[in-house]
Amino acid sequence: MNIGPVLVQERKKRGITQQQLADFIGVSKAAVSKWETGQTYPDITLLPALAAYFDLRIDDLLDYEPQLAAKEIHSIYASLKQSVTTEPGEKVLARLRSLVRRYYACYPFLEQMGMWLLNHFDQLPGKDTPSKLQAYIPEAQQLFVRVRKNAPDSQLKMRARNMEAYTMVILNKPAAVLDLLGTFTPEYLPSESLIASAQQMLGETDQAQATYQSALYQATSVVASYFTNYLQMLLADPQRFAETYRRARAFAAVFDLARLNPLVYCNLLGSAAAGFAQQKQPDQVFAVLTDYAAAYQATTFPVTLHGDAYFDKIGPWLDQLDIGTQTPRNTALVEQSLRDVILNNPVFTAYHDDPRWADIAAAMRPKEKNNHE
Known part of the structure; x- marks a missing residue:
């Protein structure tokens, strides 16, 4: 969260002192100072009042954007891809999971993190390939399931469904693949021509x-x-x-x-x-x-x-x-x-x-x- 810089910016833009903000919220001036310098964070119950005081949405107050632009996804993917050969696998995996939690509503990003796991699971912690398969392929699968069930973009949902089926192939679940995709080649009306x-x-x-x-x-x-x-x-x-x-x-x-x-x-x-x-x-x-x-x-x-x-x-x-x-x-x-x-x-x-x-x-x-x- 980047609430500190937002508080400083909004307070100075309106000519409000730390004491004035503290009085309105019902905390000490020292508490406001610590929020602004990042030493501590406001109690979650204070966020609505802070947002209302500055006429902001809570997401804007926290400087939190749940969606990533395509170039940002490019950059994160490239960074993780590079890190897997220069940093311990545990560290890279922790970073990926942290990013997934932060952008859990950004479905294109979740799809790509699932793809990343499929392409690099062999570089992550585990004693051998079978154990890594069992550890990380289901994790990728769950990301694809979330995208398939929740993404508003129909093409993204379809890609996620197909990647979900691919994880089932890797995990040797052929019946589940056929249940998900059917047994015949689907009819295809290419949108490209339209x-x-x-x-x-x-x-x-x-x-x-x-x-x-x-x-x-x-x-x-x-x-x-x-x-x-x-x-x-x-x-x-x-x-x-x-x-x-x-x-x-x-x-x-x-x-x-x-x-x-x-x-x-x-x-x-x-x-x-x-x-x-x-x-x-x-x-x-x-x-x-x-x-x-x-x-x-x-x-x-x-x-x-x-x-x-x-x-x-x-x-x-x-x-x-x-x-x-x-x-x-x-x-x-x-x-x-x-x-x-x-x-x-x-x-x-x-x-x-x-x-x-x-x-x-x-x-x-x-x-x-x-x-x-």
């Missing part, structure tokens, strides 16, 4: 183009993730697996995902390489791993969301996202996970004796070392 049509009718051609671009930009990542996950369901059908991978690579090439969204692209390649490894197709494994290593080497860290020559109007849309252009997970952890998914993945152990593995391992060394060589 927004763009309205903008075009108003003569706002650039804005309409930007709307379609941002929709396409999101769709590229969504479709790539569909391919990534679908590949893992086709391991017992090598022919369909290969055809799906061929189509996925063609899609990625059309939108230049290697440069537009390298993390999504690497996820796709990692899924394909792991599938070919399980199908015991070494030539395919190393062909995909070579492309993966090249994409890793070409990626500049920290990774940020960005457009390109084709998606040249999406900057304002990216800036207004809840966490802006930053990626959800800490950069150092992202880079490490890109390496671990190849170098420390048991599915590739059988290929370590292949002479081609040495080239892959060398190309996947930490970027700092490669930059000095």
Whole structure:
């Protein structure tokens, strides 16, 4: 609470002395002085009288704003993301929980704190990954439940519902997922087309183009993730697996995902390489791993969301996202996970004796070392 500076400001603006304020409230001048210097706080029962005296709402008297602007959410998320690799996990977790309590009515913020927990739970206190999952994923889930039940924004509620379902998948509760989402792909009437049509009718051609671009930009990542996950369901059908991978690579090439969204692209390649490894197709494994290593080497860290020559109007849309252009997970952890998914993945152990593995391992060394060589 910042009641002290507010009291000083309001009192001086009205030419009121500390003694006059003390007399009205029924306390000593020393008490008012301590409130203003932050040594103590007024009793909660005095807040209505103080607010009325200065013709303020209690929230204004406390200088409390329950809502955060998008840029403030960006900043808090980025700060927590950075802190997780520089401060003890207990300290970062305490800060997050304190912020959640303070902004418990700011639903976009609660959604992002749930996302933060999902992306960084492995860096928080706990003896092992299973115990951390059981400790922090339900905590994230409760944030999503609160947003789903209380947020006035229908799109935010839908996102929260989907993230709630995602936590259920992580916690191995498939029946709960289907109860929440149903068993069929929902019909989809994209609002993007309606927004763009309205903008075009108003003569706002650039804005309409930007709307379609941002929709396409999101769709590229969504479709790539569909391919990534679908590949893992086709391991017992090598022919369909290969055809799906061929189509996925063609899609990625059309939108230049290697440069537009390298993390999504690497996820796709990692899924394909792991599938070919399980199908015991070494030539395919190393062909995909070579492309993966090249994409890793070409990626500049920290990774940020960005457009390109084709998606040249999406900057304002990216800036207004809840966490802006930053990626959800800490950069150092992202880079490490890109390496671990190849170098420390048991599915590739059988290929370590292949002479081609040495080239892959060398190309996947930490970027700092490669930059000095």
